[in-house]
Amino acid sequence: LKYLFCQKGRGSLSCVSVCAMGCSSSAGQGGAGSSNFEDKKKVLTDYLEAENSKQFQSEKGNEAAKKVCMSNMLTITVGPEGKFFRLWNGIEATLEWTDFQSEWEMSGKKINWMVDGPHTKIIFQNHYTPKYKATGKQAPTMEDLMLAEVHGKKLSLLKYYWSNPGAVNSMVTEDSVFQKLGHMFHHESSAPFLNLNPDATSDLGPKELALRALLDAWRTGKLETSAEGAAEKAAEHCTADVQIVAVGPTGPQYKVYDKIEGVLDWFTFQSKEESHDWKVNWMVNGPDTAVICQVRYTAKVKETSVTCETVEDILVAKIVDDKVSHLQYYWDNISETSKLHPVE
Numbered sequence: 001l002k003y004l005f006c007q008k009g010r011g012s013l014s015c016v017s018v019c020a021m022g023c024s025s026s027a028g029q030g031g032a033g034s035s036n037f038e039d040k041k042k043v044l045t046d047y048l049e050a051e052n053s054k055q056f057q058s059e060k061g062n063e064a065a066k067k068v069c070m071s072n073m074l075t076i077t078v079g080p081e082g083k084f085f086r087l088w089n090g091i092e093a094t095l096e097w098t099d100f101q102s103e104w105e106m107s108g109k110k111i112n113w114m115v116d117g118p119h120t121k122i123i124f125q126n127h128y129t130p131k132y133k134a135t136g137k138q139a140p141t142m143e144d145l146m147l148a149e150v151h152g153k154k155l156s157l158l159k160y161y162w163s164n165p166g167a168v169n170s171m172v173t174e175d176s177v178f179q180k181l182g183h184m185f186h187h188e189s190s191a192p193f194l195n196l197n198p199d200a201t202s203d204l205g206p207k208e209l210a211l212r213a214l215l216d217a218w219r220t221g222k223l224e225t226s227a228e229g230a231a232e233k234a235a236e237h238c239t240a241d242v243q244i245v246a247v248g249p250t251g252p253q254y255k256v257y258d259k260i261e262g263v264l265d266w267f268t269f270q271s272k273e274e275s276h277d278w279k280v281n282w283m284v285n286g287p288d289t290a291v292i293c294q295v296r297y298t299a300k301v302k303e304t305s306v307t308c309e310t311v312e313d314i315l316v317a318k319i320v321d322d323k324v325s326h327l328q329y330y331w332d333n334i335s336e337t338s339k340l341h342p343v344e
Helices: 037-052 061-068 091-101 165-172 175-181 204-219 230-237 259-270 334-340
Strands: 002-008 013-019 069-076 087-089 104-116 121-132 145-151 154-161 238-245 256-258 279-285 290-297 311-320 323-330
Touching: 037 061, 037 104, 037 121, 037 145, 037 154, 061 069, 061 091, 061 154, 069 091, 087 091, 104 279, 121 165, 145 311, 204 230, 204 279, 204 290, 204 311, 204 323, 230 238, 230 259, 230 323, 238 259, 256 259
Parallel strands: 069 154, 238 323
Antiparallel strands: 002 013, 069 087, 104 121, 121 145, 145 154, 238 256, 279 290, 290 311, 311 323
């Protein structure tokens, strides 16, 4: 995924083209950059401890950051609207982001779980209830997914996958402005949580097969409402009480879908798009009964030919009895996905 990033420095404006996560066809494959999970975990933990203790906001904030971040550290907060939700390139820019986040009160903040990703990557989920001091507004409890990369003994990338970006918009925006934009499609309450046991584990193999079978059924058109035996096919791959959480992009279709009927509604909506380059970049074992994968694609709406830039979403699936019981979408670039089905 490539971004054009511009930032104002001391007396100048510089722009760079940044490649983040998977610009090359080898994304997610093995190689010399692979790292030990415990080593990656320590680097990430050191960064988070410095962030949480507000070391980055102290007089020696630059020195604290240099101990845990590479000089070209990339922080990606794309998702909610506004100037603070963008790419932050370099240590100084990352410190600007942490300055902004220091204005959030985060009650109940904790890491739900942390798992190994491919190569230099590590994946974790945050849990917190934020309140923005400037507006005095509180958002519902969030469970964002975070993707980090470690090189050597320092963090090189931190990417936010927001669980409820619409609620973040509402929190950081004054009501008078936000109401003009309209927010009828954004969730003002917490979306269903995965509720995974961080101390439990299970074999990746059966979980991977279950998720791939569901995705294959969708990709081959077997889960469209008009397809013969679609409900039966969905029941083969999903539990009766399955939930699909697709909250994020703008539009009434991006919501929570319940049960087998909801599965068919969601994938029928998805069938309005085509993406000939769709592929799974990588799939890794999650905590408890979860499996995590990253999918890469360039979507085009069949009817209108509207196309978005290539994106790399992350899916987290909870597997019960070899079937998907919960499928959570973590959108890579919400503004790009929102272009596909604009709201009138």
